[in-house]
Amino acid sequence: MFKYIQFILIFAVTFSVLAQKSKKPNIILIYADDISAREMPIYKSDTWSPPKGGNTQDMKYRAQTPVLDNIANEGVFVKTAWAAVVCSPSRAMMMTGRYAHIHKWWANSDIGRYSIGKKKTATYPLFKSSPKLIGHIAQEGGYKTFWVGKTQMRNDDLEEYGFEEGVFTAGNVRLAGDNPYTTFQVEQIKKDGKKLVVNNDSGEEVVTYPQSSWYWKPQVMLMNHPTSNKKFEWWPNTKKSKKEFSVNTYGPDVELDFALDFMERKVKKDEPFFLYHTSHLGHDGFDFLHPTEGNKWPGTPIVTYKNGKYKRTKPNVTGSKGNYKTNGTVTEPGMHSHLKYLDYQVSLYLKKMKELKIEDNTILIFCADNGTSGYGKNSNEIQKGVHVPFIVYAPGFNFTKKGEQDILLNISDVYPTIAEIVGVEIPDNYEINGESFWPYLTTDKKEHRKWIYAYKSGTQIIRSKNVLKDGRDKWFDVSKTPSDLISYPVIKDWNTVPKNLKAEKSKLKKVLPKFDLFATAPHGPLEPGAVLPIKKNKSWLKNKNKKKNKH
Template identity: 55%
Template structure:
């Protein structure tokens, strides 16, 4: 590990700033910053999503820990409070007042000539310049891999040349390759049928994205060119892949195989690439291998860190119809094991970049979309729902270690644009601010405040004070041990003039975004 990062670091000074860097963004799902040891929280999530300080439930992330030291990690990064609006923020570089995705289940419609035409506006309509588009326009090959959850959207219009999706939801037609499916039962609310065992369960409808996963390909060279009516082709496609697909197939592994294949092909073509890897890891899932499990987070393949490298145990799962034996090759349940597997995948990324000889030509960003399920997901209390991790490793960076700055996920779109050499038009409103001047220059701060939202609720934070979605103000001058127990400000005369001045500044800053009640839908010009 030291050798791998050391080689990359050696290239920081020698890196050619004029060359276009490959960019990889890895977006984990439903994982708060507090779950990562680098953030130093005294509290994290147990097997049920409750608060704990039990070391047995603590993730172990040696690779991300070392990246945090030799790259950098951002102490305060905000997303939206839940999945789809957060992804809209990242991909558009804008807040909900423009893209109109306010909250899951609260997505703006389309209004034309004074009449509402649709229930949901695809955010490439309300915000036609996305993170994939800016990379494409700059000459990059682009690929999106992993979770979709982008309602009523045509995935071909997000600006990605290729897609490998583990949809797991109603967005795609039924997958013929897997029976790891919870299908809705007509006439029975909140009841699904487990198509593997035939038993009824009370969960939500879903198709597996972990074990025996549903995997869909878009514009992949291994399948015939899709017609205008076809958005996806289900994998496996080849006879060999069909023969090996089954209980031991793990979705996150399939995703990484396709990513590495894409990287190799585009590097051989001499094209810079942009990969947007939206992993499911961190998200809850029904556990088809253990149908009686009460834990939200199914186990992963067993991995072990020996101090220098990861060793993965090949899964050996046998059984059928809800009765399975994993033969000790699958971990126990828990979000900490999913985080450990993400660390293993980061290790694979770093080794792959080194093996391809492009480690000093690639920017790697790891973050998440919202807080942990059970702790913060969907919450507007303090920063429970929106405080997410961010680790950055890049050639030529002037910043190392923990950075006590404020970052929004909206910042990633203009960051990719600047890294790729694409100039965003002056008349196109973008709410994010590029991280490039901070990461690669002498700038010691990034932005004065950050913003989040959930429907009509607005959250804003500066370096001294924070207003949560309940309208409560908190003193954030010092970070508490659990990253959340900030003192509430009840008497503004008991805080400094600087605190009061920042409050006024933040109240003014968020006014343009307060349009949920007045401009909820997208009005066609």
């Protein structure tokens, strides 16, 4: 009888383990904003960004990220991961798995357009160029989907991207103008025939771009949220949240609270989830708490790390109308402060995964959309604008690799990777430029891909293991990594370089023509009547022709 009971118990435990492993894994994808790989200690750069932007080697501005360091070393992190040089095209690459020759989002200021009437055009939306977006792929795989944070989608149709629920902080046209809960907005107005940019909170003229706060006293909108009976509704939207909302409300906290609540609800229903968190942290913004100081990255709530845990100081900001005191509860401004707060937030994700007992069945990816503002953002020089951090942590999966991986990876690779994880096959006739990195993580495969690619308007950036061509048509020897991750030697005489570098250059040059369609974009695979901003396109063609004639 004892042996029989023992057999039953062993069988039950084995069955339970197999059942857990057969469940679809949850996916948390954190896409941080404007953070170069060099800002994170795991990349061992000797240079990073000081609070006003630029370069520093002052250790007090080097970020402290113990949690991200740990999951990078326990999981994997990629030495050379590339996005595009700026927000919109990078987010397009992430959502579509494609490059701009298809989705037409070449740069923030160069996005394809299409006709919506005889004389009107509109931004060409990603769901028209790419009907199978990353959210749709997750849904097709049976996942519940949630999008929280920055949108940057240039249109109002946020329900078209494959997410059942959303919690959006400012960064989209829908989230502008009429929020009744916050005065933290910078608006362009006309006064006496002149255009002025004004801080609505203080009424003072300021030197910055129009924006609504995504940090302190943020502008937040809900999409299809259980607490609302509307498709879209401003938050706070409950008696409790309206009572608590104040200048001490911090946007990234609001985002994370909603994200953790979504996780709880889905685990309770035993539903696999895909959580897409496009955090604003890392992005510069107007400092409404110090409107006259010109801070690039506003301070965050203070968090301290001790004995393996974070402790957060509750914000105690007092004052009104542009005159505020933080009373020792807010950090100094700077990229290092933003990264530390991201580290704190990742610790809360890990804590929630443990609480919900889904740690062994959840894949967490941490990456960023482009280089740091004031250093790499919008730059097509070398790899300043495209080199971003990339971490994958999945403790319940038997990765064949651990820690730093000296491979090439592109943000477009996330899309096919998620498709493989959720069990969705992409049709052969649906062009995807990314390559799944799941086989590299789970087999004995030694290389992920031969080259990576990025773009900015009519310029192209490409690199292989040892050779890089930037958007200024300079070629670099990248066989050895410099201490600042950027000071690679220019190749001036190809007769002096090894044969393998010449061979790599030759292969890269064969790749470029396929994607070099910026000048002919109106004739590309857009809807009938699609156009680009004509002035910009003609200007670029004119400059290109000048260069050709010159040489």
